[in-house]
Amino acid sequence: MPKQVDHQERRETIARALWRVVEQRGVGHLTMREVAQEAGISLGQLQHYFTSRQAMIAFAMDHATEQTARRVGLGLERLGEQPHPRDVLRLMLTETLPFHADARATSRMSAAYVLEALHDPEVHAKARADLRQGRDLVEQLVRRAIADGFVAADRDPVVETDLLLALTGFTTLMELDVLGPDQVRAAVDQYLDRLFA
Amino acid sequence: MPKQVDHQERRETIARALWRVVEQRGVGHLTMREVAQEAGISLGQLQHYFTSRQAMIAFAMDHATEQTARRVGLGLERLGEQPHPRDVLRLMLTETLPFHADARATSRMSAAYVLEALHDPEVHAKARADLRQGRDLVEQLVRRAIADGFVAADRDPVVETDLLLALTGFTTLMELDVLGPDQVRAAVDQYLDRLFA
Structure with a gap:
């Protein structure tokens, strides 16, 4: 199931990007926009994986x-x-x-x-x-x-x-x-x- | 020195407003704009007391x-x-x-x-x-x-x-x-x- 693996990998990439935002810029910058930017994807792509900021943080x-x-x-x-x-x-x-x-x-x-x-x-x-x-x-x-x-x-x-x-x-x-x-x-x-x- | 007392009182009011922002809305909302609003003063007035967000947080x-x-x-x-x-x-x-x-x-x-x-x-x-x-x-x-x-x-x-x-x-x-x-x-x-x- 290569597609599912990609999906999981992408989610992990997002989680790591989220950690970097917290680590380097602080929790005040923990918005979907900044995480998308850090992960190198569009806000729309991020929203495909996580419908809300809470869901994204819960996954991370x-x-x-x-x-x-x-x-x-x-x-x-x-x-x-x-x-x-x-x-x-x-x-x-x-x-x-x-x-x-x-x-x-x-x-x-x-x-x-x-x-x-x-x-x-x-x-x-x-x-x-x-x-x-x-x-x-x-x-x-x-x-x-x-x-x-x-x-x-x-x-x-x-x-x-x-x-x-x-x-x-x-x-x-x-x-x-x-x-x-x-x-x-x-x-x-x-x-x-x-x-x- | 009534003026100095007022000054200290105002700073304490700001500190308490800052705590309420952290408590009720989260540290993500800890901006000078939101603290000024919560304290019921203008951003300019807040900046009269604290020249930076860091200085405001340090005081709080x-x-x-x-x-x-x-x-x-x-x-x-x-x-x-x-x-x-x-x-x-x-x-x-x-x-x-x-x-x-x-x-x-x-x-x-x-x-x-x-x-x-x-x-x-x-x-x-x-x-x-x-x-x-x-x-x-x-x-x-x-x-x-x-x-x-x-x-x-x-x-x-x-x-x-x-x-x-x-x-x-x-x-x-x-x-x-x-x-x-x-x-x-x-x-x-x-x-x-x-x-x-």
């Missing part, structure tokens, strides 16, 4: 989430058959934080998406569902780590999950060069060491 | 920081003469997170500001300096808490400070209704209990 966000999941998947392969839950959580955290260009692109996209969500109920509902899904995944990991004796039995899985998710707050500190990548890695490692003590 | 951000500092100051008064460092850190965290309308307004303003910083070196430099100053304040508190025996002597003050700052990551989880305020309070309390164990 999904694409970013998929890219992160793909990177985590590749990392998991490197961890082998039965990875330690500490390594799995560390991988998920470090692929979510802006430690490298791809992760930075997706994390900036996320930040723009959250700001959109604050004044757009449709984007809010989708962002919330996505984040809840991510949270559920982490909670499953934490519960299994407790059940398997990797984490102390008196730890509350809900609280531990919420605290792990809150550590994505390092994103802003890294983006503004308040903390360097090594300092953040040290803090994340220290945190996980204590959780798995 | 400073105003937000001052408002947060003021709320923390009021909370400190309620804590009495020699507050426990745990209570001071809890106060700083809970006044930074969007637990109530004022804190939500300042935290949204911050999020918009960080996104601006990503593609504007001037805003980046200022946001970085502001956040570093906030970080230094927290590190002083943590160091004193260790020196005074409230926190175990083997805790690394730099790592502990960084982890406390990372907990501002709860902002996104609260804004997207992934976590309710009570759940976040429980996680913050649990975290501080462990730090001051």
